[in-house]
Amino acid sequence: MRSSGVQVSSISRRQFATGLLCLAGCQLVPGSGKAAPAPFRSESILDQFQPYEPRGVASGTVSLWGHGSFKRDFMGRLVNRWISEFHQRQPGVDFEYEMYGTASAIGALYTGAGNLAILGEEISPAAKKAFEREKGYSPTGVMVATGSLDVNYFDYAHMVFVHRDNPVRKLSLGQLEAVFGTECRSGCKPIRAWGELGAQGKWHAQAIQPYGWETDEDFGLFFRERVLGDSHRWNPSIREFAHLKYPDGTQYDHGQRILDALAQDRYGIAISNIRYQNPSVRPLDLGWHDGGPYYAPTPETLISQQYPLTRIIPAYIDRTPGQSLASGLTEFVRFMLSREGQRALIEESGYLPIDPRLAIRQQAELV
């Protein structure tokens, strides 16, 4: 059952997404599922965020762990602008920069090596479970960014494609679960033929051939959590694709390989992203529930979380129940959620901002 209800603490991948569903009533785009592909206008959304206003003089050290690597400093520009602008307003707060990667960030939080984990994707169930075992309570999550529409390394949204000749135009998460899984935790029944998705004529009896990312890598794990209810029982017939690395250092991206394969298979269905689209394939509109509404992926439907396969970027803190946070940490997180913080995010990264109403709500809960 996909439920709703915004909460700042203990936020899992699905909770983050479904928590935002209650905001969908304040639609940023028409509910037709056919949002106009107009350029994303950042100024109009930035006006809806509150400017940062210090709540007194903050102090302490913020020790940042999270999204980055020794090969690519994914968030360096953004985080350093956050720090420099914040420091103008709160000069008493020091920073330690330990952004070694999402994989170590939650571990740093519960071992005490860091006090702010900025992830490059949703928290993994294993990391959350380890935190809870070590601390006896859940980590507190704050959504700080929305994954991009199609920018590499900035958590682009997952999209579902079919061959251009395919008559199917839209699917619900439940239908996707039935196609890509076997367990059907939401109560569906496995779907293996196009006729079960409403396709008629010569399509009716044709078997569906799924294509996707490697199921045990980060991309596959997101789809599994959001669509399969965290079931590891994928449809065994799925064809998985990994990056193909060439001797000259270039690579054939997994998403490109997936859609190139789909172009050769009229009866396929594939998880990928529009950045890899070719003329032979077409993305589907997706809906949270059977019967819709269904949405095309656009910046607006991603920010509003109306599009179901939107990625979210959280920051996590160790907030002991009943105790207040250090002032420096609280103020820095409030700054990331402010108009200035979200402007920096737009200008210094490939991410999209979060929904302004969620930002205001999260700021209020950080008191």
Next chain:
Amino acid sequence: MTWLLIILLMNLGGYVPGKGLPPPSAGSPPGQIRIWGPPQLADVASAWEAGFEEANPDVDVLLHFTGSDTAMAGLYTAKADIALIGRDATDAEQKAFEWVFRYRARQIPVLNGSVNSEGQSPAIAVLVHPDNPIKEITASQLSRALLTESAELSWSDIGISGGLAGQPVQVFMPQAESGTGRFLRARLISGEIRLQWERITEFEDSAAQGAEDNASTRAAEAVARTPGGLAFGIAGVPGTKTVPVRNQMDTSKVPEFSSIQSGEYFLSRQVNAYVNAPDGSGVDEGVQRFLEFVLSEAGQNSAGKVSDFIPLSENGRTSSRALVLRD
């Protein structure tokens, strides 16, 4: 903007984005060795602590035993010097370590798993109903039971003749993504997760502490009720028959002390110490002294007295010592 940059660099200890982030300083604090692990290994670690401190009164061994996953986090955040776990590190744990230190955590086997003690890395036994006439089974046949696409796989399909030949194989196993399930898939089917789920029943551990608990026992209990079943479980459960597994050396073995210690039973497991040591280097001096004690006859015997873990063979101890001293 210049003054902003100066402030920024002062606050980030000289870090410049894009220039690479130096790893945190690792190494045990003077006079201390910090060991993290799961509660199921706490007794063994306490025995090693007592034995080592008796011979090394100047060293304080600090134990923190809350879980295998938290132990690996202790290692990659430089809060622990040794992560002692009853399984192999996961890909995610090794990735976390490698992205911090730029080399992989070194794995040093320090004990064998038990024959059939829950929570003590028991060997995975292949079990059938007592009425099943099967005499032995090969790794290839076991892989077919997990992977063959036919939903109605019969015993004859995996090469078994006799009364069960036409009956379907129903597989019982610990949850495929548990530590036991991952180990099983790694050994039999190269880690493949796309199994033939229609004929597979999984069992989840009920333990809250992150170590393997009773899923292997429950899988065994299920086959005791199912004449056409095949379980990957724990040996010795009443109503089950343990099937010898033919290994790469072409000998058939069941899980027992000798076949596990010699390495001949290929579905047995090990307890590993993971340490922070760059490729081509020995481990930290204090950690080295501790691990040498662990791998000594006294260390191995003291573990055996407080648990069902099986000591390493002499060859196994020699191999592990080489990993400690590697330079």
